[in-house]
Amino acid sequence: MKVTIKDVAKKSGVSIATVSLVLHGNPRISSETRKRVLKAVEELDYQPSMLARGLVMRQTGNIGFVLTEDHFLRTEPFYTRIFLGTEFGARDSNHFVLLATIPTDFSESDFLPRFITQKNVDGLIIAGKVPDAFLEKVARYHLPTVFVDFYPAEGEHSAILMDNIRGGMLATEHLIQLGHRDIAFLAGDMAHPSIRERYLGYHSALQQHGISPNPELEIIDEKKTGKESGYHAVCTLLNKGVKFSALFACNDAMAIGAMECLKKQGFKIPEQISVVGFDDIESDAFQDPPLTTVSVPKYDMGIEAIKLVREMIEQNLKKNKKIIVPVELIVRKSTAAFAES
Amino acid sequence: MKVTIKDVAKKSGVSIATVSLVLHGNPRISSETRKRVLKAVEELDYQPSMLARGLVMRQTGNIGFVLTEDHFLRTEPFYTRIFLGTEFGARDSNHFVLLATIPTDFSESDFLPRFITQKNVDGLIIAGKVPDAFLEKVARYHLPTVFVDFYPAEGEHSAILMDNIRGGMLATEHLIQLGHRDIAFLAGDMAHPSIRERYLGYHSALQQHGISPNPELEIIDEKKTGKESGYHAVCTLLNKGVKFSALFACNDAMAIGAMECLKKQGFKIPEQISVVGFDDIESDAFQDPPLTTVSVPKYDMGIEAIKLVREMIEQNLKKNKKIIVPVELIVRKSTAAFAES
């Protein structure tokens, strides 16, 4: 049988109330008894029952982590990393993180994750873009919620976001400092806030350095943001015949696709064309050449997310706090000083 | 405030015991009262507290899912899919699945996932190969455990495994039926049971069809099992100068790497060389040509795993049941009838 608070009480010759107080660091307890109790706890390897505690405290000790199915199954472990961060962060507060996916096309008629309907979580972390229908449905449960890498179009919320604008600037400035002037920008789906922000950063860096943006160099109408889109975007660019010596892709997948196309067309990277991506995905370092990119602290975003929900749960007040985590330029071998050709 | 069993009892004019009995489908209750109670449950949207129930039943309602960090972060969502399966399977029994990763090089001094030490799970699913040190440590908790895609070297266990041998046979027979005789086999790390089994299948298919295996055609000493290894393995094969018209790689990653090398060397796939992989990963269909492969029912493995732990939890007996899930040949465009060149 599991060892309970009673066992500890008996062993240390006090009441269960005292044990409980000791365990909660109540200062009214003499250090004498405290020591005795702690010793018993230790010797019995006593683990308080979360169930019993939860019942009294009206807390489940769980935090729900929700993302769409395709985000979870994405080849790049982006959200997976964020999840890992929450898992780690949850250790401090002794919470458990329950992961659930929802259909990518979640609609009115779909069910919410059980931990929401059954009120088996104290708070919620929602990672990545989720459908409005989901947002509406989940709102009815009034759970403390933190969004990660996504901010709903309506209302005020708590969220952990990354500094996309600054990232776009960093990437672009890096190229400018290398002497590049004709810097192309590759993007898909501008409806996505992150991508739009990166574009903004690109733009503002150009302007700050007195370079007037050339719309011809902006390929922003790809449907998707994968490798293929990057490949295709470069084709488009090349077909236009505009000259460019550097290229900033809105994410690494596109950057990699772009490099592939460029190499196939006989361009030397970085000698003839410099390439910068965004995200710092695993395979970047294994590219030929290794990709210069903007790194996103996924793990930290998870940790921050947990901290924030916890604050919200404890203080029980709507915080609507936005945390923007910094990004960082990682210079590898895909960028080099501009050389007249 | 949350609605409790008391509210339901009051609303339907019965005792809480009756409500509980109704909820558990006890036949002693008149269909009259049953209906009244159910109606109240419905109207109040009553959700039993897992906490309270768990406290009484001495069950947490949670099942732990453990895998190593790098398996979780793998580019291919293999274990991710299995996890999704468990998540789905858990709905029936109203369990929650707690996911935790352990360091890939877990050692004596590392901590077990909290849900184990805190006894916050009723059972365990361990996916993929995990270090012995972990196994030893976790064994002390005597939790009903099911292994998925891994079977510990020592002792008897419950496990969900896939039919690797049959998969190897299916792949090889497919090639034989297409008229191929000189079929190469590409593998890395033969220490991995799955790979060894696939190799066994390959071998036995050849023999069953009266083809004597040619050791020259077996490249089984790659260090890893990724794309690069596949690429490299084909180089080795080509350098040897042995002739072959088809190739079975121990997994899709290697198959894809192999195709890349082959194409680069000017070989036409499948006209000159047929290629079969194993796993049926996402990107197979997007290869050029789309890869013929052996499909593994990852999702189903998760579902089966949950079923099995549940059985073990309920019946409370060591089952040591092994379930081998069937695999399936997926014929795409990377294989064609043998043609004399």
Add this chain to the structure above:
DNA sequence: TTGAAAGCGCTAACAC
């Protein structure tokens, strides 16, 4: 500084 006791929401044995 400590203990007794109520009660969190539920199940199940037992009584009626």
Add this chain to the structure above:
DNA sequence: GTGTTAGCGCTTTCAA
């Protein structure tokens, strides 16, 4: 058929 009641393991007043 249905209700009463004793806990499950814990926290937290309140009293001593």
